[in-house]
Amino acid sequence: MGHIFRQMAREEEHREKKYSDWTLFKRVFGVFGYYKTEAVSVLAIVVTFSIFTTTIPLLLANIIDLFIEPFSKSSAYIINYANSADSYEGIINSLIQSKVNILTPSATSSDINSILIMGSMYLLFLILNFVMILVRTIFFARLGQKMIYRIRNDLFAKLQYLSFNYFTETESGRTISKLTNDVDSLGELLTTGIIDIFADFVSLAWILVLMFILDVTMTLFTLTVIPILLIIAVLFQKKVRSAYRRTRVAIAKVTANLQETISGVKVTKALSREDKNIQNFKGLNRENYSANVQAASISSLFMPIIQIIAALGSTIVIIYGGYAVITTGSISLGELYAFLEYSNRFFMPVISLFTFYTTIQSGFASAERIFEILDEEPSVKNIDKPIIPEKISGYLKLKNVDFRYQKDIPVLTNINLEIEPGKSIALVGQTGAGKTTITKLLSRYYDVTAGELLVDGINIQEIDLETLRKNIAVVPQDVYLFSGSIMDNLKFGKKEAEDKEVYDICLILGLHDYILKLPEGYETDVKEGGARLSLGQRQLISLARAVVANPSILILDECSSSVDPITEALIQKGINYILQDRTSIIIAHRLSTIKNVSQIVVLDDGQIVEQGTHEELLKKRGKYHNLYETQLTSNLIE
Ligand SMILES: Nc1ncnc2c1ncn2[C@@H]1O[C@H](COP(=O)(O)OP(=O)(O)OP(=O)(O)O)[C@@H](O)[C@H]1O
Ligand SMILES: [Mg+2]
Numbered sequence: 001m002g003h004i005f006r007q008m009a010r011e012e013e014h015r016e017k018k019y020s021d022w023t024l025f026k027r028v029f030g031v032f033g034y035y036k037t038e039a040v041s042v043l044a045i046v047v048t049f050s051i052f053t054t055t056i057p058l059l060l061a062n063i064i065d066l067f068i069e070p071f072s073k074s075s076a077y078i079i080n081y082a083n084s085a086d087s088y089e090g091i092i093n094s095l096i097q098s099k100v101n102i103l104t105p106s107a108t109s110s111d112i113n114s115i116l117i118m119g120s121m122y123l124l125f126l127i128l129n130f131v132m133i134l135v136r137t138i139f140f141a142r143l144g145q146k147m148i149y150r151i152r153n154d155l156f157a158k159l160q161y162l163s164f165n166y167f168t169e170t171e172s173g174r175t176i177s178k179l180t181n182d183v184d185s186l187g188e189l190l191t192t193g194i195i196d197i198f199a200d201f202v203s204l205a206w207i208l209v210l211m212f213i214l215d216v217t218m219t220l221f222t223l224t225v226i227p228i229l230l231i232i233a234v235l236f237q238k239k240v241r242s243a244y245r246r247t248r249v250a251i252a253k254v255t256a257n258l259q260e261t262i263s264g265v266k267v268t269k270a271l272s273r274e275d276k277n278i279q280n281f282k283g284l285n286r287e288n289y290s291a292n293v294q295a296a297s298i299s300s301l302f303m304p305i306i307q308i309i310a311a312l313g314s315t316i317v318i319i320y321g322g323y324a325v326i327t328t329g330s331i332s333l334g335e336l337y338a339f340l341e342y343s344n345r346f347f348m349p350v351i352s353l354f355t356f357y358t359t360i361q362s363g364f365a366s367a368e369r370i371f372e373i374l375d376e377e378p379s380v381k382n383i384d385k386p387i388i389p390e391k392i393s394g395y396l397k398l399k400n401v402d403f404r405y406q407k408d409i410p411v412l413t414n415i416n417l418e419i420e421p422g423k424s425i426a427l428v429g430q431t432g433a434g435k436t437t438i439t440k441l442l443s444r445y446y447d448v449t450a451g452e453l454l455v456d457g458i459n460i461q462e463i464d465l466e467t468l469r470k471n472i473a474v475v476p477q478d479v480y481l482f483s484g485s486i487m488d489n490l491k492f493g494k495k496e497a498e499d500k501e502v503y504d505i506c507l508i509l510g511l512h513d514y515i516l517k518l519p520e521g522y523e524t525d526v527k528e529g530g531a532r533l534s535l536g537q538r539q540l541i542s543l544a545r546a547v548v549a550n551p552s553i554l555i556l557d558e559c560s561s562s563v564d565p566i567t568e569a570l571i572q573k574g575i576n577y578i579l580q581d582r583t584s585i586i587i588a589h590r591l592s593t594i595k596n597v598s599q600i601v602v603l604d605d606g607q608i609v610e611q612g613t614h615e616e617l618l619k620k621r622g623k624y625h626n627l628y629e630t631q632l633t634s635n636l637i638e
Helices: 002-018 021-072 076-087 093-100 109-161 164-169 172-214 216-223 226-263 265-270 274-326 333-375 435-442 465-471 486-490 499-508 512-517 535-548 565-579 614-620 623-637
Strands: 396-406 409-419 424-429 450-455 472-475 553-557 583-587 599-604 607-612
Touching: 021 109, 021 172, 021 333, 109 172, 109 333, 172 216, 172 226, 172 333, 216 274, 216 333, 226 265, 226 274, 226 333, 265 274, 274 333, 396 435, 409 435, 409 607, 424 435, 424 623, 435 450, 435 553, 435 583, 465 472, 472 535, 486 499, 486 535, 499 512, 499 535, 499 565, 535 553, 535 565, 553 565, 599 614, 599 623, 607 614, 607 623, 614 623
Parallel strands: 424 583, 424 599, 472 553, 553 583
Antiparallel strands: 396 409, 396 450, 599 607
């Protein structure tokens, strides 16, 4: 477990250096580029909406000044409002102007009508406002979901093409967490966060314009609190981001642990590790809990501070504005109302900018993790113009091949091997000798560290990967079947295969009758990993699956090691038949099964130590002889 944490810590350090905020910002916004039309319509809605809602107080101010206030005070105010009405600008103004002429200090029925009209307009505005909120929400949700859909697809596609080493070095649970938790969190940023922030900026700018129009001095007074806000924002920025980064790592650990324990449930039960696992999980889950609580606490500290500052702004407006209304009358009551409303609204976007700051931080922390996968380069990939051979006959040659998974640990050293097209060789050797590794090089899961690997005389790195892999089928040591029917699994390498073809192959391998005996025959669902079948049964299906793909090169890595010797002897005939005219490499620990292969290669500690027929090798009395003798004796004892 310890190494996982260390690795995660390393990953975190690595990530901090990898993307600057600006790069992240550009890339996250870049996603909108794929949906230009939608993004532009959403932005248009946002701008209209923001301008619309911020104009409502102006409408109210006009109602107060034109229709209400004149009747509540002496007629002296009429001149006042008439003057100030001249300075009004904005969308509503022209609408109001027409009413100015008909006003008198005492209410007439037309005044009451005007009030009614203005009141209805206000109601209409509110209804329109509501409709806009609805449209805005639906549009955002659709656009956001489209982007999430795209990101998740891109991630999945990337994973399909990543090389083997990515999967051996990254726990699958952490990758799953990136595809689920992190995509969701980035999605939240894209669906609400970014767009809301944009809306906030538009409102902020528009409010500022309106405030300046209403009263320049008062606006400047209100703005004095902005530097304080900025200082606080900068101070908090780093803390919030790192807190959210911790939450992303913590949830990934939880998912990774969950994935691993579920996969390893058999071992857990066999070794009675349940309690220990629960303890482990509790630890990780607590870490997740603390990280989230900490992140929430830090970001919640923000709000009260910002609100106090906002209140300070409003206080300035009330004192200064109230004074002006009473004494000089340079501001009307309606104006003061509108200004107070704007100064409050001015701080509202600022407050929500900070609220969304949390979403942004959490979204960016996720974006970093997502980009990590998207930027991962497959270590094995096609060259610019790969060769696409029409047919691969299966002539294999390894020339002075060296290979190491890790820098300092040689796994294969100076391997020279030649296999004629259509011929079989057997690869034997102790556990860890490097047999499976050779098969991985042939399928180009990894590239050789030194030397050359030729297929039909062409360097394997120049051959189109897809063509190469279509022509090579490996029956791996660790069999994996996919959930679905046996038939689905058998056709995995050749979707278009006819049922008849599949039946024939199963007949040859002696599998057909056995499959028919299962509850639903070929349609039996084997469940994830083939959990419903025995290991030997899985091996046989995996063998048949490779043969259905009809490759020119077939690699059998311990393909029948878990099948009982009698069944194995039975299917051996089928295997021999299938291997006819097909280049093949057979890896077997049970030497009795490869006795008849004309070329046996003995691998020891990553090197070829002997080669020849069974008889020749026995005569040599070397490694092969040793292996054979040991097996013979142990079989006798059995
Ligand atoms: N992904 C990997 N990263 C690092 N080392 C690896 C990796 N896979 C295998 N090895 C190492 O490479 C060596 C050869 O492994 P390989 O799987 O080729 O052995 P093998 O001959 O197939 O053994 P067996 O008979 O048990 O299947 C081993 O020492 C193993 O530890
Ligand atoms: Mg192996």
